[in-house]
Amino acid sequence: xxxxxxxxxxxxxxxxxxxxxxxxxxxxxxxxxxxxxxxxxxxxxxxxxxxxxxxxxxxxxxxxxxxxxxxxxxxxxxxxxxxxxxxxxxxxxxxxxxxxxxxxxxxxxxxxxxxxxxxxxxxxxxxxxxxxxxxxxxxxxxxxxxxxxxxxxxxxxxxxxxxxxxxxxxxxxxxxxxxxxxxxxxxxxxxxxxxxxxxxxxxxxxxxxxxxxxxxxxxxxxxxxxxxxxxxxxxxxxxxxxxxxxxxxxxxxxxxxxxxxxxxxxxxxxxxxxxxxxxxxxxxxxxxxxxxxxxxxxxxxxxxxxxxxxx
Numbered sequence: 001x002x003x004x005x006x007x008x009x010x011x012x013x014x015x016x017x018x019x020x021x022x023x024x025x026x027x028x029x030x031x032x033x034x035x036x037x038x039x040x041x042x043x044x045x046x047x048x049x050x051x052x053x054x055x056x057x058x059x060x061x062x063x064x065x066x067x068x069x070x071x072x073x074x075x076x077x078x079x080x081x082x083x084x085x086x087x088x089x090x091x092x093x094x095x096x097x098x099x100x101x102x103x104x105x106x107x108x109x110x111x112x113x114x115x116x117x118x119x120x121x122x123x124x125x126x127x128x129x130x131x132x133x134x135x136x137x138x139x140x141x142x143x144x145x146x147x148x149x150x151x152x153x154x155x156x157x158x159x160x161x162x163x164x165x166x167x168x169x170x171x172x173x174x175x176x177x178x179x180x181x182x183x184x185x186x187x188x189x190x191x192x193x194x195x196x197x198x199x200x201x202x203x204x205x206x207x208x209x210x211x212x213x214x215x216x217x218x219x220x221x222x223x224x225x226x227x228x229x230x231x232x233x234x235x236x237x238x239x240x241x242x243x244x245x246x247x248x249x250x251x252x253x254x255x256x257x258x259x260x261x262x263x264x265x266x267x268x269x270x271x272x273x274x275x276x277x278x279x280x281x282x283x284x285x286x287x288x289x290x291x292x293x294x295x296x297x298x299x300x301x302x303x304x305x306x307x308x309x310x311x
Contacts (some may be wrong), residue, residue: 111127
C-alpha cells in the first residue's frame, strides 16, 4: 500500500489573515483595530467604537454564592480546570461554561466545559459581519476565512500580525477579562518578530500569560483538527513543511540538497518501502522523488525566509 505521505501534489503557498488588537481593552470602551496580509479578499477584524457585550447576561450553569468568604469559592476546583488563584482572589459566581479573570489579573479559572463551547461574536472576527452577535467557534471561523491554509503555520517571523490561534485566544481574554487592565501582546505592536518574541516570553511567566498560553494551545488544536479533517492532503503537506524547517534550523550550514535529504529521511523514517537512495530510473521511486522535490521546495523557501527574517 502506498504511504499516505506520498498522496500529495505540488501545492503552492499562500497568504494568511489574522485578527489582532493593538490597544489594551476593557469591558466598557473596548476598541479593536484590524490588519491583513496581502490577501485582501479575506475579512478582517474591525470593531472600532463597538462596546463589548456583558459577559454576565447568561445565567445558564452559573453558581452564585455572593461575596467569597475566607475559604474562597466553594467547589471552584470541581467546576474549573485549569485555574490559578493568587492572593486569595475568587469569583463571586462561576459555572462550568464560564471563564473568570480577577480584577488584578493575578487569578483566573477556566470552566471545565468552557473550551468545548468557546466562541466569539462575529463582530469581533469580521469587518462586516452578517450577524454581529452570532457566536462563532474557532473551527467555524477558520473554516470560513482560512481555506486550504493551515491555521498553525510553522514559521512565524515573517508574519506581521497575530496567527489565528493566538488572535482568537487574545480576543477571548479581552472579551472576558472584566476590570483586568492587561491585554495579551499583539504582533502588530512590534516592528520585528524578535522584539515581539521577547515580550511574549516575559508575558508567559505572568499569571495572565499562563492563561493565554493555555488558551492558545486549546484554540489551535480545535482549529487544526477541523482543518485537517477537511483538507487531509494539505495537512500531510504540513508534515513536509515541518520536517523541512527542522532541517534548515538544525543544520544551517548544510546545502539545500543535504537539508532536503535530512528532512526526507525524517519524513519517511517509518516507511520500510522508502528508498535510502533515490534513483530517477527506477519507476518504484517516482512518488518518493516527487516527495523529495516537494520537500526541497519547502527547504529553499525556509532558507530564504530565515536569511531575511532570522530564526
